[in-house]
Amino acid sequence: MKISLFTMGYMRLPLEQAFHDAARFGYDGIEIWGGRPHAYAPDLKAGGLAELKALSEKYDMPIVGYTPETNAYPYNMMIGSEAMRRDSLDYIKLSMDMGKAMGAGFTLISAAHAGYETSRTEYWPRLIQNLRELAAHAEAIEHDLVLEALTQYESNVVTNCNDLVAALDEVNSPRLVGMCDICPPFCNREPVMTYQKKLGDRLRHYHLIDSDGHSDTHMMPGDGQMPLRQLFREIEASPYCGYCTIELVTAYINEPSLYASLAIERVNALLED
Numbered sequence: 425m426k427i428s429l430f431t432m433g434y435m436r437l438p439l440e441q442a443f444h445d446a447a448r449f450g451y452d453g454i455e456i457w458g459g460r461p462h463a464y465a466p467d468l469k470a471g472g473l474a475e476l477k478a479l480s481e482k483y484d485m486p487i488v489g490y491t492p493e494t495n496a497y498p499y500n501m502m503i504g505s506e507a508m509r510r511d512s513l514d515y516i517k518l519s520m521d522m523g524k525a526m527g528a529g530f531t532l533i534s535a536a537h538a539g540y541e542t543s544r545t546e547y548w549p550r551l552i553q554n555l556r557e558l559a560a561h562a563e564a565i566e567h568d569l570v571l572e573a574l575t576q577y578e579s580n581v582v583t584n585c586n587d588l589v590a591a592l593d594e595v596n597s598p599r600l601v602g603m604c605d606i607c608p609p610f611c612n613r614e615p616v617m618t619y620q621k622k623l624g625d626r627l628r629h630y631h632l633i634d635s636d637g638h639s640d641t642h643m644m645p646g647d648g649q650m651p652l653r654q655l656f657r658e659i660e661a662s663p664y665c666g667y668c669t670i671e672l673v674t675a676y677i678n679e680p681s682l683y684a685s686l687a688i689e690r691v692n693a694l695l696e697d
């Protein structure tokens with residue numbers, strides 16, 4: 425299993441610290457969070473891209489993927505006016521351009537909450553319209569766009585494997601693929617490996633984390649309720665051969681280096697058992 429580090433937890437430190445830690449702790453790659461102050465797409469276009477690529481080269485650390493913020497702060501393609509939708513899509517397209525330019529294997533997005541008063545008959549056509557436009561751009565620039573299912577606590581649009589498969593099938597683009605953050609299926613009481621079986625070769629990425637089973641909290645591996653040792657065995661026995669990012673986020677921003685070290689130590693220990 426190839427393990428990558430997620431940079432979101434380093435938002436209060438220079439981005440170089442994340443690259444430095446990924447190299448010294450033995451990570452195989454790095455997944456770039458697309459928020460300020462590190463790698464916000466407009467900032468990258470304005471000149472920050474060269475520094476990012478230099479860090480990847482300096483630390484010999486491949487950029488596995490680029491994950492811009494698409495969950496309502498301030499961009500959410502699933503809610504609001506046509507102008508808001510257009511702004512969100514333009515931002516995602518720019519993010520894809522920057523992901524391609526930085527050498528990332530993919531750009532990762534999710535469908536955020538469509539609003540409590542919005543019915544499925546309203547938000548699903550909007551989702552497909554959005555994804556078709558984004559997939560066309562992905563095809564034009566020859567770059568993979570990865571769609572992530574969120575927990576039911578974060579969204580009401582794509583929250584399980586069937587939603588994800590339905591969206592991919594309806595858009596039907598070779599550049600639009602899926603991934604599995606293992607928290608949503610665990611919260612849904614849905615087998616994690618269902619994603620592997622239903623997506624097949626359209627499964628492009630994993631986010632590894634632990635979960636309490638009743639919230640969207642992303643916990644340190646080993647601190648939650650998931651049978652991670654057994655799950656990791658299943659993933660390793662599957663045809664999947666891509667990267668798995670340990671997705672530590674805001675709960676660990678006070679000591680990102682210490683927690684990044686602890687996380688990969690625990691994951692490696694589970695893999696070795």
